[in-house]
Amino acid sequence: xxxxxxxxxxxxxxxxxxxxxxxxxxxxxxxxxxxxxxxxxxxxxxxxxxxxxxxxxxxxxxxxxxxxx
Amino acid sequence: xxxxxxxxxxxxxxxxxxxxxxxxxxxxxxxxxxxxxxxxxxxxxxxxxxxxxxxxxxxxxxxxxxxxxxxxxxxxxxxxxxxxxxxxxxxxxxxxxxxxxxxxxxxxxxxxxxxxxxxxxxxxxxxxxxxxxxxxxxxxxxxxxxxxxxxxxxxxxxxxxxxxxxxxxxxxxxxxxxxxxxxxxxxxxxxxxxxxxxxxxxxxxxxxxxxxxxxxxxxxxxxxxxxxxxxxxxxxxxxxxxxxxxxxxxxxxxxxxxxxxxxxxxxxxxxxxxxxxxxxxxxxxxxxxxxxxxxxxxxxxxxxxxxxxxxxxxxxxxxxxxxxxxxxxxxxxxxxxxxxxxxxxxxxxxxxxxxxxxxxxxxxxxxxxxxxxxxxxxxxxxxxxxxxxxxxxxxxxxxxxxxxxxxxxxxxxxxxxxxxxxxxxxxxxxxxxxxxxxxxxxxxxxxxxxxxxxxxxxxxxxxxxxxxxxx
Numbered sequence: 001x002x003x004x005x006x007x008x009x010x011x012x013x014x015x016x017x018x019x020x021x022x023x024x025x026x027x028x029x030x031x032x033x034x035x036x037x038x039x040x041x042x043x044x045x046x047x048x049x050x051x052x053x054x055x056x057x058x059x060x061x062x063x064x065x066x067x068x069x
Numbered sequence: 070x071x072x073x074x075x076x077x078x079x080x081x082x083x084x085x086x087x088x089x090x091x092x093x094x095x096x097x098x099x100x101x102x103x104x105x106x107x108x109x110x111x112x113x114x115x116x117x118x119x120x121x122x123x124x125x126x127x128x129x130x131x132x133x134x135x136x137x138x139x140x141x142x143x144x145x146x147x148x149x150x151x152x153x154x155x156x157x158x159x160x161x162x163x164x165x166x167x168x169x170x171x172x173x174x175x176x177x178x179x180x181x182x183x184x185x186x187x188x189x190x191x192x193x194x195x196x197x198x199x200x201x202x203x204x205x206x207x208x209x210x211x212x213x214x215x216x217x218x219x220x221x222x223x224x225x226x227x228x229x230x231x232x233x234x235x236x237x238x239x240x241x242x243x244x245x246x247x248x249x250x251x252x253x254x255x256x257x258x259x260x261x262x263x264x265x266x267x268x269x270x271x272x273x274x275x276x277x278x279x280x281x282x283x284x285x286x287x288x289x290x291x292x293x294x295x296x297x298x299x300x301x302x303x304x305x306x307x308x309x310x311x312x313x314x315x316x317x318x319x320x321x322x323x324x325x326x327x328x329x330x331x332x333x334x335x336x337x338x339x340x341x342x343x344x345x346x347x348x349x350x351x352x353x354x355x356x357x358x359x360x361x362x363x364x365x366x367x368x369x370x371x372x373x374x375x376x377x378x379x380x381x382x383x384x385x386x387x388x389x390x391x392x393x394x395x396x397x398x399x400x401x402x403x404x405x406x407x408x409x410x411x412x413x414x415x416x417x418x419x420x421x422x423x424x425x426x427x428x429x430x431x432x433x434x435x436x437x438x439x440x441x442x443x444x445x446x447x448x449x450x451x452x453x454x455x456x457x458x459x460x461x462x463x464x465x466x467x468x469x470x471x472x473x474x475x476x477x478x479x480x481x482x483x484x485x486x487x488x489x490x491x492x493x494x495x496x497x498x499x500x501x502x503x504x505x506x507x508x509x510x511x512x513x514x515x516x517x518x519x520x521x522x523x524x525x526x527x528x529x530x531x532x533x534x535x536x537x538x539x540x
Binding site: 010011014015018019020021022023026029030031032033034036037040041043044047049053054055056057058060062 | 279305308309311312372374375378379381382385393396397400408409410412413414415416417418421423424425426427428429430431433474
């Protein structure tokens, strides 16, 4: 399966799971942006990561009284 | 013919001395906006009544009390993703027009007003901050004050244009991938993107919570420093701000205050990715700044291209997920310029995004290693000066690139790893290059003071400047 076919299948499957309608008018644009995102992912693929390479996400525990205004 | 407003520092000094009242300054700003904004389209809301009421209260204040306000009588405006009490927080969208008005001003508006500044309006932007051009399909494009046929940059385009046009001396914007630095570069003004987490985002509409930062635009580094200093401080409403060091000041490196001089600073120009993706004028701008600082050393940020790709993916996914409910229910109410990008972002595999976040952390460590060798890094802020409104492409170094996603090529790797940057405007002596390009002065996390001090030095040397556009 080539990349375009794979992205079209990803669009159909994920849109169905997310209950996200993609109209025929939107589909070509969405596919082109999926292809752009996939090209960015390909740039990252050669980077070797180990199990200790943590995500940049850090959760911040909230002390009592620190709720939103 | 309207007069442009003075700088924030000059306005506060005149109000402190009693030469001008806050009401005088507000009327000057309102007159300038009225005379110029039909051409520029920087403002989406002008708050004349609120500003006049606030100015009266400042003018009735005892003089000694007013003299303690560092921004006494300074008119300012904010990108329309900041909450303003009683107004709908549009974030550049049509969809948010259906939401309830904000119950309270954003915390940074409250902090600026507590320092004596006067809010006069809200400013145009790319929808949901997803763009570099402020070609907003709902509100119309914001035009570059130095050439109405050109973009102001984005996503905080109204914020850059309003300062360049002399409508207000100070504005606030947000910067996820370059949305302060790009319009500062293209409009020829100063802009500060602080360290991720430095200024609390409480009461602002998010875009990519893991990258977003808020900061000021102004016509001088001194004005940036004034505004930045009064906005400092953590707030529980923004968990990212809780990691920010307490205290701090824009003036920690001020030689007049006896702090370390800039003479010993280790400064390098970023080579590799940052040279390869800068056009001729942008490279000359960096060379002019480096020359004025006596910099001959080059440095390479390993993984810069990876940081840019990671920023793209994290932005796409977080943006799409944030707006998923509206994408399901009313996708065609989004700006056509961002709708399909948002839809695609909502569909991306989680494994792609997690990999991008892990690589983001890896590059942050690379940057930390670089700052063991250097205190300040220099790079162009945009690959090219302002492009024509509606332009689909620009060309650098023989390569033709899509204009809208690539105007942030040089800013994205830096914000991806959360570094503070002061963007400074450089004007070429070449007649063919009549529009400015900005240079990024990049420092280690929490060292905004150094970036501002270097910007001030460049101003003193006459290498960077932000003239009011001839309107």
